[in-house]
Amino acid sequence: MRIAVIYGGTRSNGNTEALTKHAVEGLEVDSIYLNDFHIKSIEDRRHTEGGFSDVGDDYNAVLSRVIQNDIFIFATPIYWYSMSGKMKNFIDRWSQTMKEPQFKGFKESMSKKKAYVIAVGGDSPYIKGLPLIQQFNYIFEFFSLSFEGYIIGKANKPGEIYKDQKAFYEAEQLREILKLQ
Amino acid sequence: MRIAVIYGGTRSNGNTEALTKHAVEGLEVDSIYLNDFHIKSIEDRRHTEGGFSDVGDDYNAVLSRVIQNDIFIFATPIYWYSMSGKMKNFIDRWSQTMKEPQFKGFKESMSKKKAYVIAVGGDSPYIKGLPLIQQFNYIFEFFSLSFEGYIIGKANKPGEIYKDQKAFYEAEQLREILKLQ
Amino acid sequence: MRIAVIYGGTRSNGNTEALTKHAVEGLEVDSIYLNDFHIKSIEDRRHTEGGFSDVGDDYNAVLSRVIQNDIFIFATPIYWYSMSGKMKNFIDRWSQTMKEPQFKGFKESMSKKKAYVIAVGGDSPYIKGLPLIQQFNYIFEFFSLSFEGYIIGKANKPGEIYKDQKAFYEAEQLREILKLQ
Amino acid sequence: MRIAVIYGGTRSNGNTEALTKHAVEGLEVDSIYLNDFHIKSIEDRRHTEGGFSDVGDDYNAVLSRVIQNDIFIFATPIYWYSMSGKMKNFIDRWSQTMKEPQFKGFKESMSKKKAYVIAVGGDSPYIKGLPLIQQFNYIFEFFSLSFEGYIIGKANKPGEIYKDQKAFYEAEQLREILKLQ
Numbered sequence: 246m247r248i249a250v251i252y253g254g255t256r257s258n259g260n261t262e263a264l265t266k267h268a269v270e271g272l273e274v275d276s277i278y279l280n281d282f283h284i285k286s287i288e289d290r291r292h293t294e295g296g297f298s299d300v301g302d303d304y305n306a307v308l309s310r311v312i313q314n315d316i317f318i319f320a321t322p323i324y325w326y327s328m329s330g331k332m333k334n335f336i337d338r339w340s341q342t343m344k345e346p347q348f349k350g351f352k353e354s355m356s357k358k359k360a361y362v363i364a365v366g367g368d369s370p371y372i373k374g375l376p377l378i379q380q381f382n383y384i385f386e387f388f389s390l391s392f393e394g395y396i397i398g399k400a401n402k403p404g405e406i407y408k409d410q411k412a413f414y415e416a417e418q419l420r421e422i423l424k425l426q
Numbered sequence: 427m428r429i430a431v432i433y434g435g436t437r438s439n440g441n442t443e444a445l446t447k448h449a450v451e452g453l454e455v456d457s458i459y460l461n462d463f464h465i466k467s468i469e470d471r472r473h474t475e476g477g478f479s480d481v482g483d484d485y486n487a488v489l490s491r492v493i494q495n496d497i498f499i500f501a502t503p504i505y506w507y508s509m510s511g512k513m514k515n516f517i518d519r520w521s522q523t524m525k526e527p528q529f530k531g532f533k534e535s536m537s538k539k540k541a542y543v544i545a546v547g548g549d550s551p552y553i554k555g556l557p558l559i560q561q562f563n564y565i566f567e568f569f570s571l572s573f574e575g576y577i578i579g580k581a582n583k584p585g586e587i588y589k590d591q592k593a594f595y596e597a598e599q600l601r602e603i604l605k606l607q
Numbered sequence: 608m609r610i611a612v613i614y615g616g617t618r619s620n621g622n623t624e625a626l627t628k629h630a631v632e633g634l635e636v637d638s639i640y641l642n643d644f645h646i647k648s649i650e651d652r653r654h655t656e657g658g659f660s661d662v663g664d665d666y667n668a669v670l671s672r673v674i675q676n677d678i679f680i681f682a683t684p685i686y687w688y689s690m691s692g693k694m695k696n697f698i699d700r701w702s703q704t705m706k707e708p709q710f711k712g713f714k715e716s717m718s719k720k721k722a723y724v725i726a727v728g729g730d731s732p733y734i735k736g737l738p739l740i741q742q743f744n745y746i747f748e749f750f751s752l753s754f755e756g757y758i759i760g761k762a763n764k765p766g767e768i769y770k771d772q773k774a775f776y777e778a779e780q781l782r783e784i785l786k787l788q
Numbered sequence: 789m790r791i792a793v794i795y796g797g798t799r800s801n802g803n804t805e806a807l808t809k810h811a812v813e814g815l816e817v818d819s820i821y822l823n824d825f826h827i828k829s830i831e832d833r834r835h836t837e838g839g840f841s842d843v844g845d846d847y848n849a850v851l852s853r854v855i856q857n858d859i860f861i862f863a864t865p866i867y868w869y870s871m872s873g874k875m876k877n878f879i880d881r882w883s884q885t886m887k888e889p890q891f892k893g894f895k896e897s898m899s900k901k902k903a904y905v906i907a908v909g910g911d912s913p914y915i916k917g918l919p920l921i922q923q924f925n926y927i928f929e930f931f932s933l934s935f936e937g938y939i940i941g942k943a944n945k946p947g948e949i950y951k952d953q954k955a956f957y958e959a960e961q962l963r964e965i966l967k968l969q
Contacts, residue, residue: 289437327508331467368568652799689882699873749911
């Protein structure tokens with residue numbers, strides 16, 4: 246099974262990335278750094294005559310790359326108790342994709358995939374990160390996409406994540422599971 | 427007290443806007459449509475040498491306008507069980523503002539303000555919108571900003587919000603409270 | 608449709624009861640005060656040889672009465688950010704009911720019913736009562752029982768609920784809906 | 789520091805107990821099985837003339853034993869997406885304790901303690917157990933009692949918890965932390 250890691254962070258070698266790389270070490274994955282692409286916020290044109298039109302950014306290319314995979318790992322720092330704006334913009338655009346003829350079958354195809362979330366925050370993430378996990382759960386439920394698990398890490402300053410032994414253990418556990426897929 | 431309404435929607439005269447306008451009808455408010463401005467996603471440079479630099483967008487101007495007010499109404503459609511990406515980008519940038527000399531005292535000044543949330547969604551918003559409310563609660567708690575209340579509305583297609591009598595009643599109640607401020 | 612109101616409070620004429628009575632005023636309902644009955648905590652014998660046995664309390668009689676109805680209104684004060692222990696004991700026992708031959712078809716029959724929750728608390732119930740709502744949602748989902756809506760009221764001292772205009776409006780709205788059933 | 793383990797389960801050697809015993813293996817703890825005691829549901833008499841009176845059960849004795857400790861581990865199976873009714877009854881009674889002269893200073897003394905939660909459930913506990921964690925968080929916040937961490941385990945049938953390697957690892961981690969207290 247092919248694995249896409251979708252990074253929502255904006256800091257190179259950030260804590261979320263370090264933890265996630267530990268989880269996929271030695272595995273062949275497609276690492277997609279949303280920060281490297283230009284992805285516009287959605288304009289809600291679901292009910293507009295003419296519908297959505299091409300907005301001239303990298304979104305469609307990124308999405309096409311993502312959906313070639315069977316397993317998605319959403320790796321995001323916790324910004325203000327939710328995913329980063331860059332990751333939110335990416336996911337918001339799925340509403341557009343569901344209306345686009347070129348992505349016919351998108352919703353249905355998502356139901357065959359599996360998802361993991363890795364989220365790292367500095368302010369009581371084990372408690373204050375829970376609404377983010379619940380939000381991802383609703384997103385995945387919408388697609389009948391199987392939510393296989395999540396890892397919450399605690400870190401703020403660069404490198405601090407290495408102190409979170411529990412998160413690293415969970416990353417290793419995830420790696421073992423991914424190896425068997 | 428001065429009131430800012432911060433709109434996160436991307437559809438003109440959308441359901442969230444209609445409900446929110448009902449809440450502030452007849453009141454003098456500063457209506458800020460995030461969709462009218464160019465606000466970039468944050469680049470996390472909190473721990474980077476040199477820190478944040480000006481990114482040449484409208485964010486600082488919008489923020490300056492917002493914080494002149496004493497009461498904030500965050501009015502967002504529920505996109506994928508959370509605030510819109512545009513609103514998330516705006517809030518994410520607060521991390522930058524907290525580091526900027528020109529906004530010295532930002533965090534402290536926020537603790538004197540009051541906030542309301544108006545959120546409208548189509549997919550079981552009274553249940554699936556709750557993580558969004560919890561997220562806003564954590565954001566406001568961070569600033570000791572008083573979370574005065576929220577209205578969840580149910581609507582999907584344009585105009586559907588007018589059927590949500592409960593939400594409109596709550597909007598009227600909110601209006602009465604705002605009048606007394 | 609027959610309506611059961613299941614009261615979890617332990618104070619006569621408490622705030623939750625007052626709000627709930629406003630919702631069902633003029634309607635024929637079966638009012639069940641759990642406090643009037645002796646209902647033991649469950650002993651988990653799902654995996655014990657011999658299974659559950661009769662524990663000699665009022666539970667089976669109460670349950671039999673409840674399930675004759677089509678609509679359930681769970682009316683509970685918020686004790687420590689969840690339903691009262693008395694209501695929890697009642698619901699915990701459903702695990703036993705699902706194993707009892709005399710209640711064969713219990714789970715299936717629940718899927719045809721509708722449920723409402725009315726919960727009143729004194730400590731930021733609109734925020735801190737949300738986990739309770741989420742918990743009820745999972746309970747109802749388990750049975751595919753339709754969660755039709757909830758009302759959160761704010762009150763602490765006796766009679767304080769009468770100041771919560773929003774909750775009373777919602778109670779009236781609920782009454783109109785119940786009338787049409 | 790003295791450690792109390794408060795067990796809310798009703799099945800001897802249940803999954804929650806097995807996981808918790810792994811966490812405290814080799815440590816001196818006071819193990820309190822609520823199931824061994826008679827603890828009545830609270831009657832809310834906070835606003836009744838005369839207030840609470842002795843209800844002739846084991847609650848006061850159990851509470852007295854619990855509060856001699858500095859660290860509390862609440863170990864509960866997840867029954868219907870929350871703590872067991874037995875544990876809820878125990879916690880509900882704290883409202884009474886706060887009013888009792890013999891427990892003067894109860895609330896204040898709680899603020900010096902630390903708490904952990906260990907919860908085991910069979911139905912998607914990592915997602916559907918989150919409202920329970922949020923509820924405990926609000927309970928502990930009320931007392932300014934430090935919520936040091938929680939472990940969620942997945943198990944249904946007896947013994948199934950031994951397959952949850954992540955939970956057992958977390959139990960071992962918790963043990964290391966407890967040893968240092």
